[in-house]
Amino acid sequence: MTKYNNQNYLEQKQKLQEIGTNLYRIRTEKGISLDTIAEETAIAKRILVAIEQGETEHLPEPFYTLALIKKYASALGVTDIPDYTVVSDSEPKPIKRPLMWFSGFRLHSIHLYLLYLLLVGISVRIIAFNVVDNQLISTNETLVTSTLEPKNSEVIRESLDSISNPSQLVSQSNNEVTVDIDLKDRCWMKVIVDGKVIFEGTLPAGTHRTWKGKKQVTIIAGNAGGVVVTYNHGTEKLLGKPGQVQEVTYTVN
Numbered sequence: 001m002t003k004y005n006n007q008n009y010l011e012q013k014q015k016l017q018e019i020g021t022n023l024y025r026i027r028t029e030k031g032i033s034l035d036t037i038a039e040e041t042a043i044a045k046r047i048l049v050a051i052e053q054g055e056t057e058h059l060p061e062p063f064y065t066l067a068l069i070k071k072y073a074s075a076l077g078v079t080d081i082p083d084y085t086v087v088s089d090s091e092p093k094p095i096k097r098p099l100m101w102f103s104g105f106r107l108h109s110i111h112l113y114l115l116y117l118l119l120v121g122i123s124v125r126i127i128a129f130n131v132v133d134n135q136l137i138s139t140n141e142t143l144v145t146s147t148l149e150p151k152n153s154e155v156i157r158e159s160l161d162s163i164s165n166p167s168q169l170v171s172q173s174n175n176e177v178t179v180d181i182d183l184k185d186r187c188w189m190k191v192i193v194d195g196k197v198i199f200e201g202t203l204p205a206g207t208h209r210t211w212k213g214k215k216q217v218t219i220i221a222g223n224a225g226g227v228v229v230t231y232n233h234g235t236e237k238l239l240g241k242p243g244q245v246q247e248v249t250y251t252v253n
Helices: 006-030 034-041 045-053 062-076 109-148 153-161
Strands: 100-102 105-107 168-172 177-183 187-193 196-203 208-213 216-221 227-231 236-238 246-252
Touching: 006 045, 006 062, 034 045, 034 062, 045 062, 177 216, 177 246, 187 208, 196 208, 208 216, 216 227, 227 246
Parallel strands: 168 246
Antiparallel strands: 100 105, 177 208, 177 227, 187 196, 187 216, 216 246, 227 236
16 A cells, blocks of 8 residues: 555545545445446446445555546446545655666666677677688689589580591500500590490599500590500500690500
């Protein structure tokens, strides 16, 4: 219950008792029960009893109590109800503002604003980090792809179709053809043994391969200067010049 100073509280209680007595008299004269009033006004019966008996300790703030009294009086057909709320509280009530408490710390709007700025800054840094990270991943993928695949594979294939010089033909009297290659540099190669393509791809530097055929072995290299060839266990020989597309066929007489 709101605390009043003694004089104001007594005056207000007296006015409320006068109003309640009059409402009780009018209700009983009209033969209307409290249950009927409670049903019609949607006011709890205990509140109606407190109004009639002037029990301020069982009623809400004076402003709300006056609204209930007017609603009660309207149900009885009474329109002239004096305002008994002229008596004010002894002390002004402070305005209650919502506060948040964390470990004894009172969180005001300025703290929320600073927290908002912090979250925005963190979000911007995360987005920027993800963008840079994606760019690095894309760059690395490009570097890996360019390393694993021949840079000029399409150019090499087109060049093979437009080689002006006929294929070199190396023959030797033997029952089969044996071709060994050692790569000094990364090179795209295509190997055809007895008319069948048995290899096409890029080999790294340091690779050693051997191919044997009954009739012929054809070597096509995109970087002939990086390919050392040994034909039928003979002398080592460069297939061509660096960067040159070369095609050489080794046969049995």
